[in-house]
Structures are given as C-alpha cells and as structure tokens.
Amino acid sequence: MKASTNDIVQETAPKQLNDHNLVPEQIVPGVLYEKRPAKRLDGSIAEGVYNAWITLDNPKQFNSYTTDMTKGLILAFRAASNSRDVNAVIFTAVGDKAFCTGGNTKEYAEYYAGNPQEYRQYMRLFNDMVSAILGCDKPVICRVNGMRIGGGQEIGMAADFTVAQDLANFGQAGPKHGSAAIGGATDFLPVMIGCEQAMVSGTLCEPFSAHKANRLGICCEIVPALKVDGKFIPNPTVVTDTYLDEFGRVVHGEFKTGDAFKTGKDLIKQGEIDLSLLDERVEALASKLLETFPECMTKSLEELRKPKLNAWNANKENSRAWLALNMMNEARTGFRAFNEGNREVGREIDFVALRQALAQGAPWTPELIEDLIPKA
Numbered sequence: 001m002k003a004s005t006n007d008i009v010q011e012t013a014p015k016q017l018n019d020h021n022l023v024p025e026q027i028v029p030g031v032l033y034e035k036r037p038a039k040r041l042d043g044s045i046a047e048g049v050y051n052a053w054i055t056l057d058n059p060k061q062f063n064s065y066t067t068d069m070t071k072g073l074i075l076a077f078r079a080a081s082n083s084r085d086v087n088a089v090i091f092t093a094v095g096d097k098a099f100c101t102g103g104n105t106k107e108y109a110e111y112y113a114g115n116p117q118e119y120r121q122y123m124r125l126f127n128d129m130v131s132a133i134l135g136c137d138k139p140v141i142c143r144v145n146g147m148r149i150g151g152g153q154e155i156g157m158a159a160d161f162t163v164a165q166d167l168a169n170f171g172q173a174g175p176k177h178g179s180a181a182i183g184g185a186t187d188f189l190p191v192m193i194g195c196e197q198a199m200v201s202g203t204l205c206e207p208f209s210a211h212k213a214n215r216l217g218i219c220c221e222i223v224p225a226l227k228v229d230g231k232f233i234p235n236p237t238v239v240t241d242t243y244l245d246e247f248g249r250v251v252h253g254e255f256k257t258g259d260a261f262k263t264g265k266d267l268i269k270q271g272e273i274d275l276s277l278l279d280e281r282v283e284a285l286a287s288k289l290l291e292t293f294p295e296c297m298t299k300s301l302e303e304l305r306k307p308k309l310n311a312w313n314a315n316k317e318n319s320r321a322w323l324a325l326n327m328m329n330e331a332r333t334g335f336r337a338f339n340e341g342n343r344e345v346g347r348e349i350d351f352v353a354l355r356q357a358l359a360q361g362a363p364w365t366p367e368l369i370e371d372l373i374p375k376a
C-alpha cells in the first residue's frame with residue numbers, strides 16, 4: 001500500500017528539531033506576536049501552518065514605536081522568519097486610527113534631543129528593524145488599519161504587500177518635524193512610486209489618501225471601512241467617483257475641499273468603522289501565498305526586494321550618522337516643538353523665522369532653539 005504523506009513525515013522528519021531562533025517567541029510590551037491558523041483558498045484551516053501576526057500596541061501614541069518596541073519588532077520578525085510553520089507575516093497595529101506614525105516623538109524630544117551618541121545607538125536598532133523586515137524569509141503583508149506616517153510609512157513600505165482600509169492616510173513628516181525621511185522612504189519611494197512623486201511626498205510632507213496610495217502603486221489593495229446605516233461606503237472625504245476634472249487632470253483619490261470635506265468628516269463621525277473587509281482581504285492574500293512552493297516563494301521575495309534592499313543597504317549607515325548629528329539642531333528643535341506644542345499654539349516651529357536667523361549667520365544656540373519652539 002502507498003504510504004501517506006503523514007507516514008512519510010513520521011519516518012523522515014527529525015525527532016528533535018534544532019531551534020534556530022535567537023530569542024524565545026515572547027516579545028516586549030508594545031509588540032504582540034501571535035500565530036493564527038493559516039487558511040486555504042476555500043477558507044478551511046490548514047492544520048499545522050500559521051500566519052504570524054506582529055502587532056504594534058501603542059494606540060495612545062498612534063502606535064509610534066519606542067526604543068523597546070524597535071527591539072521587539074526585530075525579535076518578532078526574526079521569530080516569524082525562522083518558524084518552519086509560518087506561511088506569511090501580517091504586520092499591523094491595534095485599533096483603527098493609526099498603523100504607525102513613526103518614531104516616538106515624546107522619546108525623541110525628551111531623551112534623544114541634543115544627544116547624538118544615544119540617537120546613533122537607537123538608529124542601529126531602527127536600521128536593524130527595517131533590515132529584519134526586508135530580510136524576513138516569509139512574505140510580509142502590511143495590514144494598514146489606520147494612518148501610516150513618517151517612520152510608520154517607512155517600516156510599512158519595507159513590507160512586501162500593503163493592504164489598507166481606505167480611511168488611512170499615508171505620508172512623511174520629516175522636514176516638518178526636524179528630520180529627513182531617510183529611514184527608508186528616500187530609498188523605497190523612488191522605486192515604488194517614481195522620483196517625482198517621491199520628491200513631493202518626502203519633502204512637502206502632505207498626507208495623501210489610501211485611494212491615491214493605491215493609484216500611485218504603494219498599496220496593492222484597499223477596502224472600505226466606514227459603515228453608514230449598515231452599508232460600507234468609500235472614504236467620504238476623498239474624491240472616489242470622478243477620475244478627471246474639467247481640464248483632464250486626475251482628481252481620483254485627492255482630498256475633497258471646503259464644505260464637501262467637512263461633510264465627509266461629519267459622515268465619518270456618524271458612521272462606524274468596521275475592519276472586517278480588511279481582514280478578509282488580508283487573509284485572502286495570505287491564502288494565495290500559502291498555495292505556492294515555500295522555497296520558490298522565499299527566493300522570489302529575495303529577488304523582488306532587491307530594488308528596495310539595494311537602495312537601503314547603500315544608504316543606511318550614512319543616514320544613521322547624519323540623523324545622529326542632526327539631533328543637535330533641527331531634530332532637537334522640531335521634535336521638541338511637536339512634543340511641547342498643542343493644537344492651540346501649534347506643533348511646528350516658525351520656519352521663516354529660523355531661515356531668517358540663519359540667513360544672517362546666526363549659530364544654533366540653546367536660546368535660539370527655545371525661542372523657536374511654540375510655547376503651550
């Protein structure tokens with residue numbers, strides 16, 4: 001009689017498996033790690049195979065990552081990468097407001113500001129975190145549960161796929177808050193959305209919608225998340241029913257303006273947010289990935305990641321050094337301004353006043369920094 005696959009496994013698989021993990025699968029506070037059963041395309045459970053869900057858990061601070069959380073993410077990606085029984089990684093965050101808004105600005109302002117040596121050590125962890133995502137042996141799906149901004153956009157773009165709920169905004173924050181988007185964005189954006197759009201995003205720091213992210217090619221799929229009267233509707237603050245304006249310019253995915261935007265905002269407040277379609281589509285993508293040869297999958301990932309990885313590897317060490325020294329002046333000022341400001345006084349410095357001071361040759365003194373920071 002022909003032996004079953006199970007019999008063959010019993011006979012051939014090592015009785016004792018070597019553990020290649022550097023760490024136990026217990027991750028730090030702020031980073032959750034969970035193996036959920038993988039599903040076949042028909043929705044049935046594939047016994048003994050899982051998807052690793054890595055979840056940022058810092059919702060009060062928009063799932064920004066602290067130093068400890070960068071460590072947790074490195075360990076989590078390492079664990080998922082090494083797990084024989086993991087099909088794909090789902091990289092997401094708690095809640096429906098934010099996937100991640102980057103580095104923790106409170107920690108930046110209160111610990112790293114003015115302390116470049118410490119920030120250089122932090123940037124070792126940050127770089128290793130991005131490299132851990134790009135080096136994961138399993139496909140990584142970024143499940144965008146809410147806004148993906150700054151370093152959040154960078155770690156999200158390091159993933160292989162992005163599936164987003166359509167209320168999520170995307171974008172960079174660096175030059176407005178005293179940093180440069182060189183934690184991956186300047187490497188990934190040009191290859192993902194083209195140099196011109198990358199320039200717009202990486203310098204102007206204007207958030208853009210999930211619909212636009214999908215059109216630009218930074219998301220492979222988006223789903224509605226807002227339910228009004230029990231029915232899903234597209235993000236009502238965004239133009240989704242018109243492709244071109246009267247002059248033939250693409251308007252699909254742009255934010256509405258004026259009263260139309262305000263009406264959209266009110267509708268969001270009235271409705272309820274339901275991420276079930278997001279979960280469905282993420283699971284469906286993971287199921288498609290399951291129905292492939294695992295080694296051929298890993299090799300394909302390795303090859304297809306090269307445009308991102310090569311750019312990242314070429315720049316990450318220089319970026320680390322520059323970011324560390326930048327903590328002495330612009331980052332020190334910008335992150336303190338965000339952290340010490342509020343909605344009333346604002347969270348950004350008077351950029352023109354700074355430029356006027358520098359135009360006269362003024363040095364970066366503690367007094368200049370204090371004067372530039374809006375006082376709550």
Ligand SMILES: CC(C)(COP(=O)(O)OP(=O)(O)OC[C@H]1O[C@@H](n2cnc3c(N)ncnc32)[C@H](O)[C@@H]1OP(=O)(O)O)[C@@H](O)C(=O)NCCC(=O)NCCSC(=O)C1=CCCCC1=O
Pocket residue numbers: 060061062064101102103104105106126147149150151152173174177179180182183323338
């Ligand atoms: C535009 C925002 C993302 C969202 O704005 P809004 O919707 O108006 O919400 P807020 O009121 O601003 O925020 C709500 C509360 O969350 C706190 N919050 C938000 N983001 C962070 C963060 N990154 N760290 C800590 N806390 C955060 C915010 O303070 C509010 O709490 P409060 O108690 O004060 O009410 C806007 O929030 C925003 O711009 N956030 C900061 C984005 C940012 O600058 N991120 C860091 C970018 S730099 C970076 O990530 C880097 C990575 C590695 C390389 C170097 C580098 O710079």
